[in-house]
Amino acid sequence: MRKTVAFFLGLIWGAQVFPAQVYAQVFDAQIPLVIDSTDYNNLSSPYHTTLTFFYNLQEDSFDPVLAGKALNLSENPKANVSDLAIKLKQVFDGKGIFVKIGEVPIDRNYTDSLRNNQQRYFFDEQRLPGVFLEKIGNQWLFSSFTVSQIKELHTQTYPFGTARLLNLLPKIGNDFYFGLHLWQLVGLFVLILMIVVSHKVFTVVVDRGFYYILIRAGYGKIAQKYLLPVARVVSIYLIVLLLAIFIRVLQLPIGVVSWVVVLLNALKPLLITIIFYKLANLLSSYLESMASKTASTLDDQLVPLVRKTLKTFIIVIGTLFILKDGLQLDIVPFLTGLSIGGLAFALAAQDTIKNFFGSVMIFIDKPFQVGDWITSGDVDGTVEEVGFRSTRVRTFRNSLVYIPNGKIADATIDNHGLRKYRRFYTQITITYDTPPELIEVFVEGLKELVRRHPSTRKDYYNIYLNNLSAYSLDIMFYVFFEVPSWPEELKAREDLLLGAIKLANDLGVRFAFPTQTLHMETFPEKRGLNPIYEDGREHYQKRLEQFIAKESNATAKD
Numbered sequence: 001m002r003k004t005v006a007f008f009l010g011l012i013w014g015a016q017v018f019p020a021q022v023y024a025q026v027f028d029a030q031i032p033l034v035i036d037s038t039d040y041n042n043l044s045s046p047y048h049t050t051l052t053f054f055y056n057l058q059e060d061s062f063d064p065v066l067a068g069k070a071l072n073l074s075e076n077p078k079a080n081v082s083d084l085a086i087k088l089k090q091v092f093d094g095k096g097i098f099v100k101i102g103e104v105p106i107d108r109n110y111t112d113s114l115r116n117n118q119q120r121y122f123f124d125e126q127r128l129p130g131v132f133l134e135k136i137g138n139q140w141l142f143s144s145f146t147v148s149q150i151k152e153l154h155t156q157t158y159p160f161g162t163a164r165l166l167n168l169l170p171k172i173g174n175d176f177y178f179g180l181h182l183w184q185l186v187g188l189f190v191l192i193l194m195i196v197v198s199h200k201v202f203t204v205v206v207d208r209g210f211y212y213i214l215i216r217a218g219y220g221k222i223a224q225k226y227l228l229p230v231a232r233v234v235s236i237y238l239i240v241l242l243l244a245i246f247i248r249v250l251q252l253p254i255g256v257v258s259w260v261v262v263l264l265n266a267l268k269p270l271l272i273t274i275i276f277y278k279l280a281n282l283l284s285s286y287l288e289s290m291a292s293k294t295a296s297t298l299d300d301q302l303v304p305l306v307r308k309t310l311k312t313f314i315i316v317i318g319t320l321f322i323l324k325d326g327l328q329l330d331i332v333p334f335l336t337g338l339s340i341g342g343l344a345f346a347l348a349a350q351d352t353i354k355n356f357f358g359s360v361m362i363f364i365d366k367p368f369q370v371g372d373w374i375t376s377g378d379v380d381g382t383v384e385e386v387g388f389r390s391t392r393v394r395t396f397r398n399s400l401v402y403i404p405n406g407k408i409a410d411a412t413i414d415n416h417g418l419r420k421y422r423r424f425y426t427q428i429t430i431t432y433d434t435p436p437e438l439i440e441v442f443v444e445g446l447k448e449l450v451r452r453h454p455s456t457r458k459d460y461y462n463i464y465l466n467n468l469s470a471y472s473l474d475i476m477f478y479v480f481f482e483v484p485s486w487p488e489e490l491k492a493r494e495d496l497l498l499g500a501i502k503l504a505n506d507l508g509v510r511f512a513f514p515t516q517t518l519h520m521e522t523f524p525e526k527r528g529l530n531p532i533y534e535d536g537r538e539h540y541q542k543r544l545e546q547f548i549a550k551e552s553n554a555t556a557k558d
Contacts, residue, residue, distance in 0.1 A: 014122040041066060043275060045105040046121040050099065050133070052518070053142070057089045072134075072141040087154040088131075088164065094157035094248035096261030097124050110135075128153070140529055158248060180252070187250045194246075195239050202235045209466065230275055237271040246498045263517040268328030269316040273318025280310045358405030362386060372417025373486060376408060383417075412538055421457050421480035422489045428500060429472035429512040442509050442539040443475060448548060451553075455481050457491045472512030499551070506547040507540060 001169045040055045044049035049070050054397030056067035067089070092099065104121070119135035120143070126376040129152070134143045155161060165187075173182035214227065217422045249258070284307035360523075372383050374393070381395035390402045396432050428446070430439070446463045448457050457480035467474035477500075481492045504511065 019453060034103055043141060045106050045108045046133050046140050047101070047104045049140040049142075050104045051101065053085070053088070054092075054099065057085065061152055070142055071147050072136055072144045079147070088142070088146075088150050088252075089148070091128070091131075091153045091157050091256065092123075093105075093254055095127050096248075096254070096258040097126075097127060098258040099123060100252055107400045119335050124347070137444060138234050138277060150523075152317065158333075159245065162245060165246075169249065184250050184252065187246075189245050191243070191250070195242055198242060199235055199239060201236060203232075206481060226278070226285065230278045230282075231274050233271055233278065237268070238273060239269045244268070262327065266322055269318060269321035271328055273314060273322070273451060276314045276318070278312055280314060283307075283310070324453060358407070358409035359386065359389070360390070360404060363408045367413050368415045368417065372415055374404065376411045379403060416486075421482055421511065423475075423480055424489075424493055424496075425478045427467075428475040428477050429469070430475065430504075431510045431512045432471075434473060438477075438507060438509060438540050439473065441544050442503065442507055445503045445507070445544050445547065446475070446477065446500060448544075449496055449503065450479050452548075452551075453495060453499075455469070455483050456490070456496075471514050477538075494500040502551075503547055507543055 016166055020189050040052050040061070042052055053070040055061055064082035064085045068085040071081060071084055071088070073081060074078055108121065110121060112120050112122075120132050121134075121140070122129075122132040124131075130149045131146045132143055133140050139283050158166065169183045170181070171183070172186050175182045177185055244261075246263070246467060247260055252260075284303055287303045287306065364369075368383055370383050370385065373381070375381060379393055379401050381393040381396070381401065383391060384400075385392040386392050387405075391408055393401045395401055430442070434442075443465060444465055447461070449462065450461050451458060460480065462476060462478040464476050465473060466476045477496075479496070481489050483489050483492055486530040503509075
């Protein structure tokens with residue numbers, strides 16, 4: 001019998017506040033419920049006050065004066081009680097707050113254990129934090145603070161003058177069609193038409209107006225690739241705002257509005273997150289263009305990492321706003337648990353965090369960049385990529401070495417790629433029987449080779465006869481190359497060494513190597529194996545000039 005009565009009550013009230021299944025839950029829980037007229041004119045408990053207020057504001061039992069008895073007007077006794085009661089009910093409906101009668105306490109002496117056992121009952125602390133019942137004497141009433149906030153809450157719920165539509169639209173007609181009033185159907189049609197027109201207008205303004213301006217300004221590629229997708233999402237966001245504002249005016253059944261409001265509140269932060277996510281691509285494109293103008297390649301590697309980090313941050317923040325503002329979930333326990341979990345994670349992932357900060361220091365200090373040849377400990381190779389966790393180095397054996405950034409940030413790094421000059425040092429050994437005059441000419445010829453080479457440092461080099469070794473006269477050959485890479489350095493070395501060999505062949509200089517010589521008495525009719533130098537310095541100087549002229553002609557032909 002009770003379930004049958006509850007079912008018919010749900011039909012009478014249009015499932016707007018107290019659906020039939022809620023009453024069934026009340027009966028199944030054996031909560032006493034008196035179905036008589038005194039139950040709707042009773043302020044003895046939070047349950048009865050709630051029932052009195054909402055029941056007497058239903059369409060079939062509309063009595064705002066009786067509903068207004070649930071308001072505490074002690075601070076404003078001359079206020080229009082009917083107007084305040086209706087506006088408070090419209091605030092509940094516009095916010096989509098579904099009051100579940102089965103959850104309202106029926107205890108006359110109810111106390112809120114979360115608020116120092118105060119005799120107060122809150123309906124929805126997140127969406128209506130200032131709306132609550134409190135016990136005044138033997139009655140439960142909407143608090144005087146709640147009453148003082150009704151007009152402000154009503155303006156917030158129905159902004160931009162839409163509250164006037166609440167009185168204008170019902171004048172269209174109250175006949176029922178498809179379970180809705182005529183004025184509600186007309187309002188739905190107008191709302192849909194307004195959304196379609198707004199979308200078309202915005203599309204024309206953006207696609208034809210704004211896009212045309214950007215093309216004329218020379219940003220057509222950026223507009224096509226980055227700004228137009230963002231503009232379309234903005235168009236959808238504006239539609240959601242229109243729906244969120246005007247759907248409340250239609251006063252649809254609260255069971256429908258509650259879900260629509262939740263959906264729209266979740267869509268707004270979701271669309272904003274998508275907009276910022278797409279704008280991150282535009283920012284990264286700008287950073288890429290800036291990085292391409294610099295000589296360093298490390299910032300080119302940094303741009304993708306910044307883009308990924310920024311997008312991750314946008315997704316995390318957007319998710320929190322969707323949970324809090326959209327789904328009306330309390331994220332404080334989640335953040336608390338996240339902070340505790342983050343501490344545990346930080347302790348468990350010390351090496352990962354160390355590597356992350358190591359990568360930050362690499363990007364700040366820039367000890368090397370992509371393409372540099374570095375030596376760090378046992379690792380010797382070319383930097384290919386710098387990530388958040390590790391740096392990838394291609395060795396000269398063509399293997400790939402991953403070095404944790406935490407280690408490489410603390411290690412000693414020899415950056416061969418940042419050398420302005422590349423040093424080349426060797427010893428040119430000649431035989432002991434070379435005359436001093438020929439040695440002087442040969443050393444001068446070596447210096448001339450250095451001066452004429454296009455890749456050598458001209459302001460500093462050392463080429464001298466500086467040692468008498470066990471089997472040779474040693475000429476120190478100490479020069480520097482101004483070349484960007486190792487292959488070019490090797491080519492420059494080859495040029496100088498080949499030039500030294502050609503010069504020695506033209507002058508008749510013999511290179512020494514470890515040998516053992518047996519000296520025997522020389523007979524008049526026989527000559528020794530050693531060459532005889534009898535020409536003098538002038539002869540050798542002339543031959544050097546001929547060699548230089550010949551090399552200059554060969555270079556000119558090349």
